[in-house]
Amino acid sequence: MNIAILGFGTVGKGVYEIVKKANGKTESLHVDHILIRKNKECILPEMTDSIDDILNDKDLDVVVEAIGGIEPAHEYILSALKHKKHVITANKAVIALYLKEFTEAARDNGVKFYFEASVGGGIPWIQGLEKALRIDQVNSIEGIFNGTSNFILDQMSKRGQSFSEVLKEAQKLGYAEADPSADIDGIDVANKLSISADIAYNIDIADQDKMPIFGIRNISASDIDYFAKKGMSIKLIGKTHQRENKFDYIVEPTLFQSHTLEANTPDNYNLISLNGDTIGKLDFFGQGAGMLPTANAVVQDILDIKEAKDHLVRDFDSKVEYCSNLTKSDYLVRSSYDVSDIFSDYKVYHEGDFLRVEQISAGKMHDLMKEVLSFDSKAFMASLPMEVVA
Amino acid sequence: MNIAILGFGTVGKGVYEIVKKANGKTESLHVDHILIRKNKECILPEMTDSIDDILNDKDLDVVVEAIGGIEPAHEYILSALKHKKHVITANKAVIALYLKEFTEAARDNGVKFYFEASVGGGIPWIQGLEKALRIDQVNSIEGIFNGTSNFILDQMSKRGQSFSEVLKEAQKLGYAEADPSADIDGIDVANKLSISADIAYNIDIADQDKMPIFGIRNISASDIDYFAKKGMSIKLIGKTHQRENKFDYIVEPTLFQSHTLEANTPDNYNLISLNGDTIGKLDFFGQGAGMLPTANAVVQDILDIKEAKDHLVRDFDSKVEYCSNLTKSDYLVRSSYDVSDIFSDYKVYHEGDFLRVEQISAGKMHDLMKEVLSFDSKAFMASLPMEVVA
Incomplete structure (x- = not known):
């Protein structure tokens, strides 16, 4: 598998290191390109600042997006999929926004979009x-x-x-x-x-x-x-x-x-x-972040593509x-002010420095907490474990 | 996938139940045969007491061995593999003894031998x-x-x-x-x-x-x-x-x-x-045992075969x-007798009711503990966490 890594921060470096590792387990993988920012020095022979050169490489199989953030990550991912390259990313922000678009672009172009590393880092979540x-x-x-x-x-x-x-x-x-x-x-x-x-x-x-x-x-x-x-x-x-x-x-x-x-x-x-x-x-x-655990998850996705181990197909339908x-819990609210009025629709009582609000839904609680914060910006709240109702 | 379940105890019943479940997720699976013991009543139409009838069914894809114990489980597994049926089992005792034999028989007959449920039950270990x-x-x-x-x-x-x-x-x-x-x-x-x-x-x-x-x-x-x-x-x-x-x-x-x-x-x-x-x-x-978690792991193996998701290939070589x-720990030993003589090659001291033996290898410790047990059959020991040596 020929790989391009976009970005050479923590995740990019980790993927490079694991692929280069001399233990023989990843010898079928090869990093051909590393995209760095314009005007940055190319300290490795694989480095380039041209995304087009990378996407137009006919021998390239997989693009690892490791830039982070929304743009240009979103644009590069879409572009790579349209160039019929498999794409792997650990970038949760861009996936949370565009998972459906990426999934459909991958399907339409007959390639894979995998993102194991985006949630839980090295954990196979x-x-x-x-x-x-x-x-x-x-x-x-x-x-x-x-x-x-x-x-x-x-x-x-x-x-x-x-x-x-x-x-x-x-x-x-x-x-x-x-x-x-x-x-x-x-x-x-x-x-x-x-x-x-x-x-x-x-x-x-x-x-x-x-x-x-x-x-x-x-x-x-x-x-x-x-x-x-x-x-x-x-x-x-x-x-x-x-x-x-x-x-x-x-x-x-x-x-x-x-x-x-x-x-x-x-x-x-x-x-x-x-x-x-x-x-x-x-x-x-396990390790939810960190260079090697996160990179491990990225390389696992590459190996899944290599071994044709297809991930779940989603239609978001x-x-x-x-x-x-849907669910209710008890909450503890800490404020310098007496905020019990705000929760007058609920059973409340004082518990240490906190006001305990009983059996309130998360949606309602978070709404009312915004009221609390509007005049006490240092207020804090925490939910208690939901009790198992028989 | 056409499935035969050998044995109808906890695991066998669990597999049957999951496959029959009406949530549409396992509709591609079908239980054709359930092997029960000779002279037991056939309470389900799938039941038979003839292993030969099962293995000679040309439409059968997968045999789930859920009898437990060493024989006839070992014999049935080998026989099923030789009849070119995939075999799945949760039977750790028979796998621990015969993993190599089963793996080679599966390879020679072009079928799979999977055993996710044998260790950790429902945990995908x-x-x-x-x-x-x-x-x-x-x-x-x-x-x-x-x-x-x-x-x-x-x-x-x-x-x-x-x-x-x-x-x-x-x-x-x-x-x-x-x-x-x-x-x-x-x-x-x-x-x-x-x-x-x-x-x-x-x-x-x-x-x-x-x-x-x-x-x-x-x-x-x-x-x-x-x-x-x-x-x-x-x-x-x-x-x-x-x-x-x-x-x-x-x-x-x-x-x-x-x-x-x-x-x-x-x-x-x-x-x-x-x-x-x-x-x-x-x-x-997770749940290391129990009917449904263990059966879940068995059905996961069936689905891996169906989706051609090959497991690791081993040559045991x-x-x-x-x-x-290889590793050393401190141990606590409790005996009604003074057993410090037995550990005279090691640094020992008394700690509550226990004798603490410092930095002894597991092999040596277990050998010496046999001596302790030979005259105090109620003696107990426990190891302490290995210290991280810088």
Whole structure:
């Protein structure tokens, strides 16, 4: 297989390194081109700044998009598919927006569009989900999809430091970007959850406007301390449920009892689980990011193409509809003000520094939390585990 | 695909149920025959007591061996392969012994022999391991491979009950068999570990005589209590390591700190992890047994055959050799007698009711423990997590 890598950042370098590895396992793979930015120095013979030269190479089989962001990634992916090249990417932002367009372009041009690395990095999550769907309806997906936010929460809880202190350290270590908003505000999780829901329900979400998203920017050391005293850990969770042709999807800080796998997912690890009719609960744990694990997933997709191991075919034609009040939970709300008025339609009581709101749907809760934030921009909320109703 | 199910116990019934399910996902599958024992009543039209009638059915594609045990399972599997039928089984005991023979018979007859359900039940472990091996050398595998023993240890630790009390309850609930020795003495784990090592290292272990195996039969409520006070949980673990063409494999009670995934694997769940060069640590968690999860894995194998998704090809021809002292750990030994003499070549000291033996290889430790058991049949031992040596 002849490969072109677009972009030579973390993922691009990792793919190059794995393909070059001398262990004999990837000897059938060959990197022919690496696209770098205009005016950057070509430090490797494979490097070029011409996308056209790459796409017009008749011997090229696979394009690995590793530029990131929306444009020109979107344009290059489409263009490569139209040139009848298979495309593989780890770029969750562009997939969440354009999965349907890419899938159709791939189908129309007789090539593959694979994206295992986009969700859960090195974890074989997309494959695990697609495999489960061959037999089961998947009733729920829940996971720690973002390593950076998990690292921050884990460090805060281990060291008692503030959010801003830990964030600064994460940035110094390269675990968080200079603009960390995608990671800490739940955007990255929302993208990965969208992709997972698209696959699980055979739909095309694309527009995430309806998705209730709440990040961890406002969490304080004393919040974490309070949860710990209650025997709970907090995690930034993406979750989706399906019941009778309705689904929801939610990104929010969620509390877990200390004996759960979620509570014990450390550092920048990811943990993603699905629940199916016959398979029950299945959890995948591993490196959700990082150069080699992510690149491993990209190379796995290349090998699937080489070995003609076709992934699930989607037509996005399911009749499943979004429902903002499919599931209900208890929530803890922390604000410097008394906000109980806002939740007057619900049973509420004070619990430590928090207001506990009982059995409210995620859609409603996130709406009302926007009201809280409008006069207390530092307010925080977290959901409690859904109780199993008999 | 036309399917014959040999045996109608838990796994056989589960496969029948999933194939019959009306969700449209398995409509291309059809159960034509169910082999039952001679003189048993045929309660379903598919039932027969003639293996010959089944194997001579020219339209039959796949035989699911769900009898269990060594014979006649071994004979039927070989016979089916020679009749050019694909064979799928969850029977770890027969695979651990005859994997090479089955693999060669399948190859010679141009059919497949798949066994995803044999290790980890519903967990896609074999597939995950085979996939990792496309790119990485797998340096270690470690896991909770046996749900029954995990249920017993979990219940003992949650309720403070004795081993025999919990075992009796597990038998009443159907979690443990009337003769529980395969589960509690580590035989079942040894079979699953053998199969995993065969795949990981491309070898044929078959003869498990060398494998150090120690079960949980002798564990007491006060052992568990002591470990808990030290912040540790005990699990029955199968583990194997590979370094520079040498490997070891060990089944033994192992202590884990309370914040690890292993310590937090509850009930009868399994947790299996691998460690690879580029993928890092990857963990799979799910239902390691049970009717529908195990049957799900069997049906996944049928679908892989239908979709021509070939599994890893093995020739068992690797030069990797067994080494009994590849890894060292500290061990805790509990005996009513002073057994420090037996360990006089090692640094030992008393720790609660235990003798702690420092940095001893698994092979040596299990040998010396046999001496201890020869005059104290109730003695117990557990290994401590290997320390990471810089």
